[in-house]
Amino acid sequence: WIGTLIGIGIVIGFLLLEPNSLMVVIVLSLSGAITEILVGANYALAMLAITVQVILLGGLAQGSLTFAIAIPRLLDTTVGVGLAIIGVMIIGRRLASKRLPEFMADVTRIEARIFHTLFSNVHYNVEYFRQREKLRLKINIENMQVMYRYAYGELLSNKKRTQYFYPAMFILEQMSFKLMQVMEIQKRMLISEETMGQYLVVFENIAKLLEQGQRPEKVVTLPEMNHYAQLRRSLMQLQEIELYDYQNVRNPHLLKD
Secondary structure, eight states: OOHHHHHHHHHHHHHOOOHHHHHHHHHHHHHHHHHHHTEEEEHHHHHHHHHHHHHHHHHHTTTTOGGGGGGHHHHHHHHHHHHHHHHIIIIIIIHHHHHHHHHHHHHHHHHHHHHHHBSSSSOOHHHHHHHHHHHHHEEEEEEHHHHHHHTTTOSSSSSSHTTTTHEEEEEEHHHHHHHHHHHOOSSSOOOHHHHHHHHHHHHHHHHHHHHHHHOOOOOOOOOOOOTOHHHHHHHHHHHOOOEEEEEEEEOOOHHHO
């Protein structure tokens, strides 16, 4: 829109010179050349030349090279930008509050895969796994943070509901940091299949709690993990974390809004 606006200003300045048809053709040729040069490198700058071309060609077609030929272009772009902004604020951001729980569940499941690879008594190729999963976890953590900011900025969403996700986000981020640290340790504690099963069940319970608002009937008491007590403590906290609602039913244990 800024490129279009500047292009309109250039056209108005050119029309102040009261150009003849030859001057218009020369300017059209120059703007066409500039477009070809810039369009691949910077589309915003190319819009300057494209706008000049569109307006002058329209003026030639109408047989009128006056300021009036620039007004429709200005109105079109301004209205278009306005509608886009409204759409993002009302529709696009409205989707963020619905997608935030999905992103949080995705982060939980990625952390579960990393946990299984690191602590399983089956010796997986951690070196192969490390770079791919570290990048995937990092990207999903960033997406979760961005989605939270968008959800909190929605015009029509329940901000208090969004706020209640933040403690869980914070714990998930702490867990990701700890798992990244463990990845760099060569000699790690391994756990039995039974213990691993309990931990993976809790990971999935947490993912469903965040994603669908479904809480298990009772909290699973996880076995102790020497040297990795923080991971166990985080999972225990996430099992008991209070959300604003469960399956779209207001949490009765919270204070009134």
